[in-house]
Amino acid sequence: MMTKREPFVSDEQENRVLASYASFGGHSRGRLTNEAGCPTRSPFQRDRDRIVHSTAFRRLNHKTQVFIYHEGDHYRSRLTHSIEVAQIARAIARSLKLDEGLTEAIALAHDLGHPPFGHAGERALDTAMADHGGFDHNGQSLRVVTRLERKYAAFDGLNLTWETLEGLAKHNGPVLGSKGEPIGPHVGKRIPRALKAYNDIQDLELASWPSAEAQVAAIADDIAYNNHDLDDGFRAGSYPLEDLAEVPVAGGIINEVQALHPQLEASRVIYEINRRLITRMIEDVVHEATSRLEALAPASVDEIRSAGSSVVTFSQQMTDACNELRDFLFARVYRESRVLRIMEGAGLIVRELFTHYMSHPDAMPENWQKGAEGLETSERAAQVCDFIAGMTDRYAVREHDRLFDRTPELR
Numbered sequence: 001m002m003t004k005r006e007p008f009v010s011d012e013q014e015n016r017v018l019a020s021y022a023s024f025g026g027h028s029r030g031r032l033t034n035e036a037g038c039p040t041r042s043p044f045q046r047d048r049d050r051i052v053h054s055t056a057f058r059r060l061n062h063k064t065q066v067f068i069y070h071e072g073d074h075y076r077s078r079l080t081h082s083i084e085v086a087q088i089a090r091a092i093a094r095s096l097k098l099d100e101g102l103t104e105a106i107a108l109a110h111d112l113g114h115p116p117f118g119h120a121g122e123r124a125l126d127t128a129m130a131d132h133g134g135f136d137h138n139g140q141s142l143r144v145v146t147r148l149e150r151k152y153a154a155f156d157g158l159n160l161t162w163e164t165l166e167g168l169a170k171h172n173g174p175v176l177g178s179k180g181e182p183i184g185p186h187v188g189k190r191i192p193r194a195l196k197a198y199n200d201i202q203d204l205e206l207a208s209w210p211s212a213e214a215q216v217a218a219i220a221d222d223i224a225y226n227n228h229d230l231d232d233g234f235r236a237g238s239y240p241l242e243d244l245a246e247v248p249v250a251g252g253i254i255n256e257v258q259a260l261h262p263q264l265e266a267s268r269v270i271y272e273i274n275r276r277l278i279t280r281m282i283e284d285v286v287h288e289a290t291s292r293l294e295a296l297a298p299a300s301v302d303e304i305r306s307a308g309s310s311v312v313t314f315s316q317q318m319t320d321a322c323n324e325l326r327d328f329l330f331a332r333v334y335r336e337s338r339v340l341r342i343m344e345g346a347g348l349i350v351r352e353l354f355t356h357y358m359s360h361p362d363a364m365p366e367n368w369q370k371g372a373e374g375l376e377t378s379e380r381a382a383q384v385c386d387f388i389a390g391m392t393d394r395y396a397v398r399e400h401d402r403l404f405d406r407t408p409e410l411r
Contacts, residue, residue: 019097021298023211029162032146032202033155043161044101050158051105055151056112056144057082062392063111064118066229066333067236068342068410069393075232078111078118084228085110088282089220092312095286096293098213105160106167106217113140113194115389116396117346124350125385132381133193136186138171140389143194148386166204167214169195171221173310175206193382208305212289215304215312223281226325227274233333234270241266244273247328249321253277284318345408349400350388356403357384363403 018024025042038046051057060079067075076084086107093103114137115121125135142165146157169175175191177183182191190196191206199206209215230250233239245251250273257264257272264272292311298304304311314322333339357364358380361372364387372383391399401407 017097018099019293021212021293021301021304022098023102023163023213023301025099025101031159031161033159035154035159042099042101044099044105044164047158047160047164048101048105048108050160051109051112051145054112054145054149054158056149056390057108059390059392060111060114062394063114063116064121064346064393065225066118066232066339068117068346070410071236074235076228078114081224081228082108082111085217085220085224088223088278089217091282092216092220092285092289093213095282096212096216096289096312098216102161102163102167102211103213103216105164106171106214107220109141109145109160109164109168110171110217110221111137111141112144113137113142113389115140115350116391116393117343117350120343120347121350121396124347125354125389128351128354129193129381129385132378132385133190133196135385135389136192136195137389138168139192139194139196140386141171142168142198143386144390146198148390162202162204163211163213165198165202166210167217169199169204169206170208170210170214171218173218174209178207180207205305209307209310210305211301212293212304212312215310216285219285219312219314222322223278223285226322226329227278227281229329229333230325231270231274233329233336235267236333238336238339239328239332241269243332244328247324249277249325250328281314281318281322284315285312288313288315288318342410345410346393348408349396352404353388353396353400354384357387 023044025044028043037043041049057079060082061077062069063078065076065078065081069077086104089103089107090100093100115125122135122137129135145160145168146165149157152159172184174183175186175195182189186192191199198204230244234241234244241254245254253273253276254269256276257269289312292313296303296307296311298307313319361380361384362369364372364384368383368387372380375383388396397407397410
């Protein structure tokens with residue numbers, strides 16, 4: 001049974017600071033397991049703190065963003081990416097008078113379900129799980145915070161508020177259409193296994209838009225990876241500044257910087273591009289969202305959910321600029337021959353681990369072995385999938401090296 005209200009000391013402060021369409025912690029839909037309120041934190045701030053203290057959050061430090069852990073200490077990991085997303089999200093939320101605690105909680109948790117080796121690992125797990133409901137890292141993030149984290153005495157998972165769980169489930173917007181059909185990235189497919197399993201327990205209203213706070217966390221994710229993958233790609237030698245200058249949104253900034261600082265070294269130029277472009281993207285989102293919110297005039301967060309479209313988004317001009325930047329990243333960074341070669345080896349590691357554990361569940365640690373005992377095939381596959389998805393890059397490599405005669409060299 002869920003609590004309808006978790007009181008805390010800053011109710012009056014919320015009413016003074018937040019917009020009418022914000023998510024109010026004092027009016028949260030509650031938690032799946034009843035808990036007494038915290039006298040010093042809002043329910044959403046409490047969610048954020050539980051996420052930061054989770055084991056899955058710490059493991060993000062050794063999970064790939066774009067470049068494998070041993071390629072250098074200065075490249076982004078999933079952990080630093082998540083922190084950068086949270087910083088950008090807080091800035092947008094503050095400007096729009098939204099709840100920063102909820103925004104930050106969703107931003108910090110959005111990649112908790114990511115497997116090792118970034119999207120290569122996700123594709124490999126999705127292929128391995130094709131006959132058992134597939135794999136989706138957003139759904140897996142929900143599974144991590146509702147089931148796989150096991151440290152509290154009274155419940156499995158982190159027992160987060162409904163609003164935080166909604167934001168994780170709908171990271172890419174509504175999951176279901178008006179007739180209950182999968183939409184968005186799931187169109188033509190089934191709802192991700194992990195997402196469906198939890199939604200059967202607690203209805204997250206998958207056909208509606210999420211809160212404005214969740215929408216802020218999602219667009220902050222786009223801003224962060226577009227800019228920081230650009231930075232990492234340049235430092236890895238994937239492209240020269242002259243090529244980036246051909247992308248209009250970046251080329252304009254390069255011209256500005258070089259006019260002000262003609263002799264500035266390239267490593268500082270790329271940072272100037274990042275910080276100026278992030279600022280412009282944030283300002284664009286705030287301006288566009290403000291216009292949409294003024295037109296919609298929502299009186300509550302539920303009116304945001306039923307708006308029929310997102311209220312926190314880029315202008316069309318910035319959307320086009322982001323698409324050009326993303327095309328450049330795909331061509332020059334994500335699909336660069338060295339990155340593709342490494343990711344091919346990483347995918348092979350994940351697929352071979354899955355096959356081996358399915359045939360030899362006793363190769364997993366004892367607690368995972370016990371969980372797999374007596375399960376039918378699809379349930380056992382889900383157990384194996386959970387185990388692999390939680391691995392860091394280096395643990396996956398060590399496990400593969402332990403179980404196989406030859407492990408791909410990820411270089």
